[in-house]
Amino acid sequence: MEFALSEDQIMLQDSVRNALTDLVDVASLRDCVDNQRSRHESAWQTMVQLGIPALLVPEQYGGIGLSMLEAALVAEEMGRACAPSPYLGSCILSTLALMHTGSAAQKQQWLSMMAAGNGTVGFAFTELVSGYRVTQPVHQQNGTLNGTTLFVLDGREADAYIVACDQQLWLVEANASGLTFTPQHTIDGSRPTLELNFNNTPAQCLPDANRTSIEQLLNAAWIIQAADSLGAAWKMIDDAVAYAQVRRQFGRLIGSFQAVKHLCAEMAADIEPGRSLVWYAAHAFDNAPDEVTLYACHAKALLSDAGHIVARKSIEVHGGIGITDDLGLHYWAKRIGQNRMLLGSPHDAHQRAMQHQT
Amino acid sequence: MDLTLSPNHIAFRQAIREFIALYGDRAEGVIPGQRPGPKQIAWQALLLEHGYAGRFVPLEYGGYGAPYDIMEQRLIVEEFSRAAIPAGIGNQGISMLVPTLLELGTEQQKRDYIAPTLRGEMVWCQGYSEPNAGSDLAALQTRGVEDGENFIVNGQKIWTSTAHEADMIFCLVRTEPHAPKHEGISYLLFSMDDPGIDIRPLKTMSGRAEFNEVFFTDVRVPRIQMLGERGDGWRVANATLQHERAYLANSALLSQRYAELSQLIKENQRNGQAITTSQALQERLMQLQSRLLALKCHDLRLLTHSMKGTDPGIAGLITKLYGTETRYQVDVLALDAQGELGLLNQSDPRVRDGGVWFEREAMDLGLIIGGGTAQIQKNIIAERGLGMPREPKPVNKEG
Ligand SMILES: Cc1cc2nc3c(=O)[nH]c(=O)nc-3n(C[C@H](O)[C@H](O)[C@H](O)COP(=O)(O)OP(=O)(O)OC[C@H]3O[C@@H](n4cnc5c(N)ncnc54)[C@H](O)[C@@H]3O)c2cc1C
Numbered sequence: 193m194e195f196a197l198s199e200d201q202i203m204l205q206d207s208v209r210n211a212l213t214d215l216v217d218v219a220s221l222r223d224c225v226d227n228q229r230s231r232h233e234s235a236w237q238t239m240v241q242l243g244i245p246a247l248l249v250p251e252q253y254g255g256i257g258l259s260m261l262e263a264a265l266v267a268e269e270m271g272r273a274c275a276p277s278p279y280l281g282s283c284i285l286s287t288l289a290l291m292h293t294g295s296a297a298q299k300q301q302w303l304s305m306m307a308a309g310n311g312t313v314g315f316a317f318t319e320l321v322s323g324y325r326v327t328q329p330v331h332q333q334n335g336t337l338n339g340t341t342l343f344v345l346d347g348r349e350a351d352a353y354i355v356a357c358d359q360q361l362w363l364v365e366a367n368a369s370g371l372t373f374t375p376q377h378t379i380d381g382s383r384p385t386l387e388l389n390f391n392n393t394p395a396q397c398l399p400d401a402n403r404t405s406i407e408q409l410l411n412a413a414w415i416i417q418a419a420d421s422l423g424a425a426w427k428m429i430d431d432a433v434a435y436a437q438v439r440r441q442f443g444r445l446i447g448s449f450q451a452v453k454h455l456c457a458e459m460a461a462d463i464e465p466g467r468s469l470v471w472y473a474a475h476a477f478d479n480a481p482d483e484v485t486l487y488a489c490h491a492k493a494l495l496s497d498a499g500h501i502v503a504r505k506s507i508e509v510h511g512g513i514g515i516t517d518d519l520g521l522h523y524w525a526k527r528i529g530q531n532r533m534l535l536g537s538p539h540d541a542h543q544r545a546m547q548h549q550t
Numbered sequence: 551m552d553l554t555l556s557p558n559h560i561a562f563r564q565a566i567r568e569f570i571a572l573y574g575d576r577a578e579g580v581i582p583g584q585r586p587g588p589k590q591i592a593w594q595a596l597l598l599e600h601g602y603a604g605r606f607v608p609l610e611y612g613g614y615g616a617p618y619d620i621m622e623q624r625l626i627v628e629e630f631s632r633a634a635i636p637a638g639i640g641n642q643g644i645s646m647l648v649p650t651l652l653e654l655g656t657e658q659q660k661r662d663y664i665a666p667t668l669r670g671e672m673v674w675c676q677g678y679s680e681p682n683a684g685s686d687l688a689a690l691q692t693r694g695v696e697d698g699e700n701f702i703v704n705g706q707k708i709w710t711s712t713a714h715e716a717d718m719i720f721c722l723v724r725t726e727p728h729a730p731k732h733e734g735i736s737y738l739l740f741s742m743d744d745p746g747i748d749i750r751p752l753k754t755m756s757g758r759a760e761f762n763e764v765f766f767t768d769v770r771v772p773r774i775q776m777l778g779e780r781g782d783g784w785r786v787a788n789a790t791l792q793h794e795r796a797y798l799a800n801s802a803l804l805s806q807r808y809a810e811l812s813q814l815i816k817e818n819q820r821n822g823q824a825i826t827t828s829q830a831l832q833e834r835l836m837q838l839q840s841r842l843l844a845l846k847c848h849d850l851r852l853l854t855h856s857m858k859g860t861d862p863g864i865a866g867l868i869t870k871l872y873g874t875e876t877r878y879q880v881d882v883l884a885l886d887a888q889g890e891l892g893l894l895n896q897s898d899p900r901v902r903d904g905g906v907w908f909e910r911e912a913m914d915l916g917l918i919i920g921g922g923t924a925q926i927q928k929n930i931i932a933e934r935g936l937g938m939p940r941e942p943k944p945v946n947k948e949g
Binding site: 475 | 839868
């Protein structure tokens with residue numbers, strides 16, 4: 193029995209962290225958000241060099257064939273850096289969808305391209321979890337799609353999309369006829385989403401998609417979002433602690449006021465058991481199929497709620513400057529907010545956990 | 551990440567299950583605040599004989615003498631709580647003092663005290679807190695003055711759990727009044743029957759007398775009954791406190807409580823309707839399950855650190871705070887879920903589960919306070935875990 197990361201896993205996480213720390217600062221993050229860029233170009237290029245898009249892809253398609261635990265460790269660093277990158281949608285969800293439900297030809301074509309960093313695939317999935325909010329939801333007839341889907345992940349530069357419709361998954365190429373997209377204006381600018389419109393757009397079915405594989409994709413999404421919030425939350429805790437060690441009031445460091453120390457201790461205590469939960473949920477994804485749904489639900493719910501509290505308390509420790517656009521702490525708070533609500537809220541996660549047990 | 555058990559551990563777990571299947575009906579739990587009776591002592595004897603109590607205590611001190619294996623310890627706790635069977639006596643003597651004796655006791659002390667303590671025949675109480683020394687324990691004033699081969703003890707302890715039932719006390723006294731406050735303390739072991747000891751029970755909010763005030767007037771304690779060196783009592787006490795915190799933050803017990811809570815919610819009505827129809831209560835139940843599962847995983851992580859002898863850092867410092875809070879929330883939800891019936895006390899015929907949920911709420915609130923309060927835990931997390939500035943030294947110390 194060993195509940196710990198391996199040397200290789202620690203090295204992987206460190207290398208992603210170091211690369212992102214070097215490349216992503218508030219100025220470059222702000223530049224992405226202000227200009228509605230969906231990826232931080234230098235960070236993404238470095239991720240490609242590190243093999244991140246190939247992480248989950250099996251070796252036969254040029255990938256590394258690692259597991260959800262490694263993917264979650266990378267997600268934690270993505271959250272810590274808050275770097276816009278096509279990770280959740282393309283590297284995780286579209287990749288898993290193709291791996292587990294695609295035909296041999298689809299895998300060959302798309303997974304090889306994605307693993308090499310030569311293309312990305314957007315993911316349109318939220319209606320399955322969050323219901324329809326448009327008058328014309330996507331529907332399929334004779335291999336063509338019509339309608340609208342919202343909150344599409346990693347869609348801006350995508351070469352194709354995977355679209356959920358009626359418990360099935362469809363692949364649509366970006367240059368397909370009748371396909372248009374409109375960027376959505378979201379509070380979190382670090383993971384832009386868009387609206388896709390289909391007008392008699394040809395689509396290919398992913399032949400092996402079914403309820404179970406779709407449930408498993410939702411589990412993956414929730415584990416990765418939880419890990420992302422874990423990283424973003426620890427970044428906010430570290431910032432609060434660092435600030436409390438330099439800011440003085442009443443002739444003292446504010447970090448010597450117990451009220452401030454306790455805010456910091458509460459943040460750490462609320463979030464850290466979540467790390468163990470994320471590790472276990474990610475491990476279960478590949479190794480304990482009976483347990484993964486329950487743990488994914490709770491990882492999503494716990495890290496969302498704890499993350500939300502951390503975001504608020506970290507800003508509070510900073511005082512007025514915490515709320516300024518200038519400091520940029522809000523980027524992480526918004527990222528945590530997006531992880532919390534996108535693809536289901538903590539409340540939805542708890543309901544799913546409940547139903548799963550009855 | 552390797553969550554498989556070794557073949558030896560699988561066999562060990564199987565043996566525990568068989569033992570429980572065979573003998574489980576003889577199990578008798580100890581009522582908090584009370585001495586073990588004959589049935590509990592018989593159950594403890596059976597556990598000792600089969601190595602499910604005192605497993606790693608050497609044979610010569612009345613244990614089972616197995617080589618230390620923390621995974622086995624965990625399996626015992628897990629299997630007994632899964633079966634909802636009390637894993638023998640878990641009082642302060644067994645959980646805190648025995649490990650401290652094994653670490654720091656003299657040969658004579660180990661021979662005199664460990665075996666009867668393990669058997670449940672010798673009950674101990676912990677004499678640390680005083681009226682003016684709670685969180686600031688090192689401010690304690692009970693004096694121990696050397697007199698030939700004895701120390702003469704005078705002073706007062708408070709919140710001493712089970713003192714009214716105890717045979718013995720492990721007690722902190724100040725032997726070096728002029729030394730700095732952490733360096734003048736010694737750790738004495740003595741009988742509660744000694745002349746000069748006066749015990750006055752204090753009722754808790756649950757209505758039971760679970761702890762006490764204890765007064766010492768010229769109590770004579772032989773020098774050989776000092777645990778650790780003279781003036782070194784603070785270090786000894788800290789060794790005991792480590793064992794206490796590990797014992798308070800136990801996710802196996804929490805799992806058992808959670809299972810009872812979820813049973814209660816599944817099977818009962820609240821104000822005339824199935825409790826499960828309340829979305830709000832179901833949501834709270836799931837919030838607690840999130841915390842419980844996180845703690846279970848967290849336990850595995852800490853267990854791995856113990857096995858490897860590595861420092862878990864902040865992950866280890868948060869468990870008392872998080873674990874006791876979660877346990878308390880379980881009790882509160884169990885009461886809320888009952889609606890008005892949750893107001894009944896244990897004497898009312900309509901009370902659920904014998905009124906145990908309110909007793910637990912009171913007890914678990916006590917655990918948030920005892921063994922280092924939640925606020926003290928936060929100080930520790932901030933200072934040792936996050937490297938924030940230490941508390942300022944008190945300026946105007948009285949006395
Ligand atoms: C159920 C129960 C059983 C117990 N059993 C025993 C026993 O068997 N033997 C024994 O010796 N003791 C026992 N205790 C005592 C326990 O260890 C003390 O209650 C505890 O250490 C707190 O001390 P206090 O009660 O004096 O509270 P105080 O220290 O006076 O604390 C009062 C309040 O002030 C806060 N506070 C104090 N100092 C600080 C600080 N530096 N920073 C921030 N806040 C602070 C506390 O958090 C608390 O909220 C027991 C207590 C309980 C509740």
